[in-house]
Structures are given as C-alpha cells and as structure tokens.
Amino acid sequence: MAGKTLYDKLWEQHVVKERDDGTALIYIDRQLLHEVTSPQAFEGLRIAGRKPWRLDANLATPDHNVPTTSAERESGIAGIQDPVSRIQVKTLDENCDEFGITEFKMADKRQGIVHVVGPEQGATLPGMTVVCGDSHTATHGAFAALAHGIGTSEVEHVLATQCLIQRKMKNLLIRVDGELGAGITGKDVVLHIIGVIGTAGGNGTAMEFGGSAIRSLSMEARMTMCNMAIEAGARVGMVGFDDITSEYVKGRPYAPKGEQWEMALAAWKDLVSDDDAVFDKVVEIRAEDIKPQVTWGTSPEMVTTIDGTVPTLADAADEVQRSGFERAYQYMGLTPGQKITDIKLDRVFIGSCTNSRIEDLRAAADVAKGRKVAGSVKQALVVPGSGLVKAQAEAEGLDKVFIEAGFEWREPGCSMCLAMNADKLGSGEHCASTSNRNFEGRQGYGGRTHLVSPAMAAAAAIAGHFVDVREL
Amino acid sequence: MKPFTVHKGIAAPMDRANIDTDMIIPKQFLKSIKRSGFGPNLFDELRYLDEGQPDADNSGRPLNPDFVLNQPRYQGASVLLARENFGCGSSREHAPWALEDFGFRAIIAPSYADIFFNNSFKNGLLPIVLDDATVDRLFKAVAANEGYELTIDLAQQKVITPDGEEIPFEVDAFRKHCLLNGLDDIGLTLQDADDIRAYEQNRRQQAPWLFGA
Ligand code: SF4
Numbered sequence: 001m002a003g004k005t006l007y008d009k010l011w012e013q014h015v016v017k018e019r020d021d022g023t024a025l026i027y028i029d030r031q032l033l034h035e036v037t038s039p040q041a042f043e044g045l046r047i048a049g050r051k052p053w054r055l056d057a058n059l060a061t062p063d064h065n066v067p068t069t070s071a072e073r074e075s076g077i078a079g080i081q082d083p084v085s086r087i088q089v090k091t092l093d094e095n096c097d098e099f100g101i102t103e104f105k106m107a108d109k110r111q112g113i114v115h116v117v118g119p120e121q122g123a124t125l126p127g128m129t130v131v132c133g134d135s136h137t138a139t140h141g142a143f144a145a146l147a148h149g150i151g152t153s154e155v156e157h158v159l160a161t162q163c164l165i166q167r168k169m170k171n172l173l174i175r176v177d178g179e180l181g182a183g184i185t186g187k188d189v190v191l192h193i194i195g196v197i198g199t200a201g202g203n204g205t206a207m208e209f210g211g212s213a214i215r216s217l218s219m220e221a222r223m224t225m226c227n228m229a230i231e232a233g234a235r236v237g238m239v240g241f242d243d244i245t246s247e248y249v250k251g252r253p254y255a256p257k258g259e260q261w262e263m264a265l266a267a268w269k270d271l272v273s274d275d276d277a278v279f280d281k282v283v284e285i286r287a288e289d290i291k292p293q294v295t296w297g298t299s300p301e302m303v304t305t306i307d308g309t310v311p312t313l314a315d316a317a318d319e320v321q322r323s324g325f326e327r328a329y330q331y332m333g334l335t336p337g338q339k340i341t342d343i344k345l346d347r348v349f350i351g352s353c354t355n356s357r358i359e360d361l362r363a364a365a366d367v368a369k370g371r372k373v374a375g376s377v378k379q380a381l382v383v384p385g386s387g388l389v390k391a392q393a394e395a396e397g398l399d400k401v402f403i404e405a406g407f408e409w410r411e412p413g414c415s416m417c418l419a420m421n422a423d424k425l426g427s428g429e430h431c432a433s434t435s436n437r438n439f440e441g442r443q444g445y446g447g448r449t450h451l452v453s454p455a456m457a458a459a460a461a462i463a464g465h466f467v468d469v470r471e472l
Numbered sequence: 473m474k475p476f477t478v479h480k481g482i483a484a485p486m487d488r489a490n491i492d493t494d495m496i497i498p499k500q501f502l503k504s505i506k507r508s509g510f511g512p513n514l515f516d517e518l519r520y521l522d523e524g525q526p527d528a529d530n531s532g533r534p535l536n537p538d539f540v541l542n543q544p545r546y547q548g549a550s551v552l553l554a555r556e557n558f559g560c561g562s563s564r565e566h567a568p569w570a571l572e573d574f575g576f577r578a579i580i581a582p583s584y585a586d587i588f589f590n591n592s593f594k595n596g597l598l599p600i601v602l603d604d605a606t607v608d609r610l611f612k613a614v615a616a617n618e619g620y621e622l623t624i625d626l627a628q629q630k631v632i633t634p635d636g637e638e639i640p641f642e643v644d645a646f647r648k649h650c651l652l653n654g655l656d657d658i659g660l661t662l663q664d665a666d667d668i669r670a671y672e673q674n675r676r677q678q679a680p681w682l683f684g685a
Contacts, residue, residue, distance in 0.1 A: 039505035256681030
C-alpha cells in the first residue's frame with residue numbers, strides 16, 4: 001500500500017464521520033476569531049439559543065480594523081475614528097465577554113493579527129485543524145497543521161458544533177530543492193512559485209511545500225509561504241514537522257509542557273508525508289533559480305525578478321493573459337519593457353500577516369540601519385504583527401533603527417494590507433508592500449501595490465525605487 | 473431555525489420579474505454586524521421615497537404609497553407572490569434574512585436564482601415553484617380579493633386557496649425534512665452530536681494537550 005501524504009494523515013485524524021454524499025464531518029481543534037467575520041456568527045448563535053460547543057478551542061483578537069497610530073490607540077475603542085470599524089471592534093469584545101471566549105483585546109500586549117498571534121502563543125500546534133474566518137488562515141499550515149479560511153456561516157457552524165463539513169481535496173507537492181542564494185527569503189520563494197504555477201495553480205488542492213530548501217527555512221519563512229498558498233489557488237498550505245517546528249513551539253504559552261510535551265513530540269514526528277506517498281501532482285523548483293521578486297501587475301502571478309522588466313504582450317501565454325496584461329499596464333501606470341528598478345515608490349509598507357514577524361522586522365532593519373528613507377517617498381510604515389513582536393523589536397532597538405532612518409513605527413494590526421483602517425494609498429500611488437495581495441484597490445482606491453520581501457521593501461524605501469537588496 | 477409545517481397567511485403580489493438581491497436589500501445594509509433587523513429595509517428603494525441608511529430609525533421615513541407592501545390590504549402578509557428569476561444578483565444571505573425578518577415564510581414564483589433558492593431553505597423560508605399559468609392565476613385572484621390568504625402544507629406539498637383548490641408543488645426530500653424539523657446546517661450536524669462526543673473523548677486521550685482549561 002502506498003504511503004500517505006501529510007494532508008492524508010491530518011485529514012484521517014480528524015474525520016468524525018463520513019457522509020454518503022462524499023463529504024465528511026471534520027473535527028476542528030482551534031478556531032481563531034476576529035472582528036470582521038464573527039459578528040453574524042455570534043448573532044446566529046443567539047437567535048437559535050445555542051452555546052459554543054467548546055470554549056477553550058476558541059481564541060479571539062481584533063486586527064483588521066484597529067488603528068495603528070499610538071495617538072488613536074490611546075483612547076481605546078472610543079478613539080477609533082471610523083464608525084463601522086469602531087462598532088465591529090466593540091461587538092467582538094461584547095460577544096467574547098458574553099459567550100466566555102478568550103480574547104486579546106485591543107489594549108492587550110498579546111493583541112495582533114490573528115495569524116501572527118496564533119503561532120506566537122502556541123495556540124497553533126502541529127497536528128491541529130485550525131480555522132478562521134479569513135482566507136490567510138493557510139499560514140498555520142507551516143506547523144504541519146491543517147488550516148484554512150472559512151465563511152461566516154461556517155464560523156457559526158464551528159462555534160456551535162466544533163465541526164465543519166468538508167470534501168477532501170487533492171494532494172499537491174511543491175518541491176524546492178537546492179540551496180537558496182544569499183538574501184533570498186520565503187517571500188521570494190513563494191512569489192517565484194506563484195509566478196511558475198499561476199494563481200489558479202493550486203485550485204482544489206492542499207499544497208505541501210517540501211524539499212531541501214524548505215527544510216532549511218525558519219518557521220517565519222514557512223509561515224510566509226503557507227500564507228500565500230491561497231494566492232496560488234490552494235485553500236491549504238503545509239510544511240511537514242521537523243526540529244525547526246518543535247524548536248519554535250516549545251515553551252510557548254499554549255504549548256504542551258512536561259510529560260505532555262514528550263507525548264506530543266512523539267505524535268508530531270509522524271506529521272510528514274511518507275517517502276512513498278503519492279501526490280496527485282508534483283511541481284519541482286530549483287532553489288538556485290530564485291532571485292528577489294517584485295510583482296509588477298494586479299495579480300500575484302504578475303511577478304518578475306528585480307533585474308527583470310515589465311513583460312510585453314509577446315510574453316503573454318494566451319489571449320486571456322494578454323488582456324490581463326493590458327489592463328494591468330494601465331492600472332499600474334507602467335509600460336511594457338520598463339525596467340523594474342525604474343519603478344518609483346510613493347509609499348512603503350512593511351507589515352501584514354505575511355511579513356510582520358520578528359525575523360521580517362530584523363531583515364528590514366538590517367537594510368535600514370544607518371540609511372535614510374528617500375525624500376521622494378511620502379511615507380514608509382512599519383507595522384509589527386502583534387504587541388509581542390513590537391515589544392521584542394523594541395527590546396532589540398529595531399524601532400530606533402527604523403525611526404532614525406525615517407520610517408514610522410506603528411501599533412500592531414492589519415493596517416495598509418487591506419486599508420480597512422486609516423492607513424491607505426492615494427490613487428495612482430506606487431507602494432512597495434510586504435503584504436500578499438496586489439489586487440486593484442486593495443490598499444486604497446486606485447493604489448498600486450508591488451509585493452516584495454521585507455528587505456526589498458526597506459531597500460526600496462531608501463533608494464526611492466526598487467533596487468536589488470543583494471547589491472546594497 | 474423555525475420548523476415549517478403548515479402555514480396560512482395573506483399573500484402579497486410583487487408583480488415584476490428579475491427582482492434582484494439589491495432590490496431586496498440594498499448594499500449599504502451589508503455593513504451591519506447583524507443578521508436580524510433587516511425587515512424594515514426590505515425592498516428599501518422601492519418602499520421609501522428617500523435613501524435608507526444602515527442603523528437609522530426608519531419609522532419617520534416617507535413611504536412610497538404606490539409600493540405594494542405599503543398598501544393597507546397587504547399588511548401582515550407572509551406569503552410573497554413573485555415573477556420569474558426572483559432573487560438574482562449576489563450571493564448575500566441578507567436577502568432571505570430580510571424577507572424572513574419582515575415576516576415572510578414562503579415565496580411562490582415560477583423560478584428563482586440558484587443561490588437565493590438555496591439560501592432561503594437554510595433560513596427557514598420556503599421558495600415554492602409553480603408554473604407560469606398558475607402563478608398568473610394567483611396574481612389575479614390576489615388582486616380581486618382583499619385579504620386573500622393562502623395555506624401552505626409542506627408535508628402534503630400543497631398550496632391551498634381560500635376556495636379549497638389544492639395546488640401540488642415539488643420539493644427536494646432532504647430539504648423538506650430539514651424544514652419540517654427546523655433543521656439548519658448546524659441542527660443537522662448536531663444530530664451527530666453523539667459521534668462528535670465520542671470522537672472528542674478519544675482525541676482527549678490521544679492528544680490531551682489540545683484540551684485546555
Ligand atoms: S494582514 Fe492582511 S491578509 Fe492578513 S489577515 Fe490582515 S487583512 Fe488579511
């Protein structure tokens with residue numbers, strides 16, 4: 001009998017019941033909640049007179065709507081300027097209080113972007129099923145967990161039943177073998193992969209990242225990659241368990257301790273795809289081929305290398321892509337054949353659930369140290385992913401490095417990733433951003449987003465245009 | 473979810489094809505954090521003469537006297553008579569929420585948009601499909617008789633008119649079962665509560681660290 005993939009194992013371990021129609025009832029170990037997609041779920045419970053099935057499986061924190069300036073943060077919820085944002089944050093607090101769910105509220109040091117907070121607290125553990133009403137829940141798969149985003153009615157379903165009705169997906173392995181060059185980060189690897197397989201490349205699959213290059217990556221880098229599995233069409237991204245995983249998890253507040261730690265470790269060792277596991281599809285990537293990446297268009301697959309150019313219509317694979325290119329040139333204000341290093345930046349955003357962890361901030365600070373943000377850049381923001389990341393960075397003096405270089409040092413939250421709070425791009429502005437989506441209007445109406453790694457974003461802030469971070 | 477067995481109520485006619493979800497509940501109300509309370513804004517643009525705002529008091533707003541649901545004879549209506557392709561447009565579940573919150577329990581139309589049709593069942597609202605000619609006949613009967621009430625017997629799959637005519641309709645057996653018993657998706661899953669508990673007990677033994685304080 002053929003071996004099993006990591007996904008097969010995680011799936012099997014969570015099946016409560018198979019149904020006749022090919023779906024299965026899957027048990028959920030952890031649900032993360034935030035203010036945008038949970039209010040109607042809680043109200044649904046109230047209307048039906050139901051209670052959460054298991055309180056301790058839930059953890060909540062507000063992130064999408066919270067302001068990131070300390071001035072606005074100081075006055076608490078009442079200080080949130082936008083009325084819809086204020087109501088959503090307030091409602092999350094009220095719902096968590098009413099139902100008895102643990103919440104890291106806005107003023108709590110542990111507050112932050114759910115996908116940063118979960119792993120940081122050890123609330124995301126290997127072997128778990130993790131869900132959240134947010135598509136970037138794929139992030140947590142970096143821990144050899146089965147994690148995916150769900151809709152509001154499913155949030156309610158999980159609250160009430162601790163289960164989800166699911167259909168098993170196909171197995172896709174992205175194997176990156178070889179050694180990554182100096183200065184190449186998880187962000188570059190995943191953008192390169194999306195460039196190769198396209199934004200629909202992972203449709204209907206659970207995407208596992210494997211190979212020697214992935215094994216050498218830190219947990220932060222693996223999270224960055226799994227985070228963007230969704231941009232390659234897969235709801236689930238995963239990396240098998242190894243020593244790097246256990247090192248990261250050990251000692252975190254929600255992680256098992258003592259005897260239970262040993263027991264957990266023994267169980268987690270099996271959370272890898274068997275050598276003879278059969279995948280429905282395998283994509284092989286050579287680590288040596290990967291250079292620093294920059295997206296030029298309005299979809300994450302419209303990506304090229306720092307020494308590259310905006311592609312011409314002749315580079316388009318087909319008619320659909322050709323018209324996509326045309327529309328993207330216009331929206332982005334770029335001309336075919338233009339050098340990437342000639343793109344000038346108006347703003348720079350270092351943050352989001354993709355790249356706002358301590359390692360990301362260190363990489364950016366390394367570049368920023370002793371340098372100055374170019375005068376032509378209107379704003380360069382650094383938004384840590386959580387209160388604890390912020391505290392850690394401050395303990396290391398990174399905040400000073402950023403401030404001295406002319407960056408703004410903010411409070412934790414989603415911020416300019418999706419512009420639900422006051423941090424936004426103006427129309428026509430180009431932004432070097434460490435987030436995950438460069439869709440039209442994502443960072444503000446008419447805003448032009450270029451996705452890059454934290455080091456590349458910091459380098460772009462200093463130069464005022466894109467530069468190769470390896471040549472600094 | 474409220475079970476649906478036999479329902480009797482005044483029928484109100486929406487004599488217009490392709491009523492879309494934006495007409496049912498305009499997009500400014502989607503910002504709400506609620507799933508109840510949409511009733512006062514059902515058909516907002518047709519029903520009022522001014523523009524509706526979320527979370528505002530609707531009681532003092534100028535009503536459009538020509539709109540059918542504002543007419544005294546249709547007050548308290550709970551069966552909506554509609555034309556083809558009712559509920560087209562977006563997938564917003566706010567549309568059945570608004571109809572239900574207003575007080576509708578059933579809709580009768582020749583056809584529906586797919587997603588709306590599904591969402592209605594999930595929210596205890598019964599969308600009945602009858603052929604064009606029958607629907608047309610009902611429109612005429614409603615217009616001619618003030619206080620025209622229809623009885624809907626889901627178990628028997630019949631619409632019964634005031635003069636005793638019985639009109640049969642089709643409904644998917646599984647959906648019928650859910651509606652009759654008031655089972656939404658959650659209710660259905662909870663029928664397997666014993667399986668969930670058994671699984672949980674087993675998991676607690678194998679992975680006790682997943683079960684915190
Ligand atoms: S940082 Fe951006 S992508 Fe991540 S959860 Fe927040 S809004 Fe979503």
